[in-house]
Amino acid sequence: MLEAVHERLAGVWIDCLGFEAFIQRWDRPKTLFYLDPPDWGTEPCFGRGLFEQSDFERLSAALQRLQGRFILSLNDVPGGPRVVRLGVDRDGRCELPGGRGGPDEKGLGGGD
Template sequence: MESNLTIKPVTPPAPYLGGKRNLAKRITARIAGIPHRTYVEPFVGMGGIFFRRTTAARAEVINDLSGDVATLFRVLQEHYPYFIDMLKWRLTSRAEFDRLRALPADRLTDLQRAARFLYLQRLAFGGKVRGRNFGVDRRSAGRFDVTKLEPMLADIHERLAGVVIEKLPYADLIRRYDGSGTLFYLDPPYWGCEADYGDGFSRADFEMLAEQLSGIAGQFILSINDTPGAREVFSRFDIEAVETTWTIATASTGGGQRVGELIVSGGSG
């Protein structure tokens, strides 16, 4: 199987609930160590792993059932200059945050929707997707600064060249792209937090996902919070327990909370 291309990691565009910043080095090293021609992420979110990888496969697919996520990456891929123009005059403002949060996303153009989503995610406390609140840190400058955002978004635009962007249910995506040379990285909602990202994933989906992964022709790596339920559902696969920091706890504790995570792997490779 051909070697994958060595690439420079880039910074994800915004915080996202369940982002893998503190586990990225470990997970990306595992990905780089598994030979594959096609790389697929069914739950890409803000690309906490995708953008931090150090290798690129011949074919790459990112997917999220969220219309906001899929639209943002498609706009960054296809309409980058127009998107930057839309962002130029936006400032970090609680009033603007509240105004955009109240707008129904499905009534906006793709450019407007992408700009709204990026603005809200950059400024929302803890990278929350539902129940967003305006995040404040008295020690830091405003988090929506186009002079700093523009070079980062330019790197993302370049990284997305040739990447297939899908908006499918995870099961359909896995069926469509599975094969002997495919590697899936899956970052589903945390156990117990299934509704935090919106509709489209329930507790029953964990068992259905495990069953589907047990029959794929490719290989997979999956990360999830360490709970008895997750251990039971994914017990048929190889499981490594690791410790990481959950930074959303900083508002109440003044520091990250140490939590357990599972890195699950398997497949037919």
């Protein structure tokens, strides 16, 4: 079994970086990022200072600079999606209702 795990993970890279550094390091025109930040309003549940509401604006700015594409999972509550949409819905970016978390979660997709 260990050999099978080794083979399966042979080409996998694991990085422990903040989201901005991670995106900057791995962004290429054919890269697809899946982002699942803490749901709006639950940030303190993930640890003090790990992800603040102000980080959504930084995340939005990073997504606007992407060469590749992204899928963003985030709850749909007043204030949350509006912050993330700071430019995210431009140039073919779309919003897909009904993410895995139920009717109050959105999947925001970026790219062509």
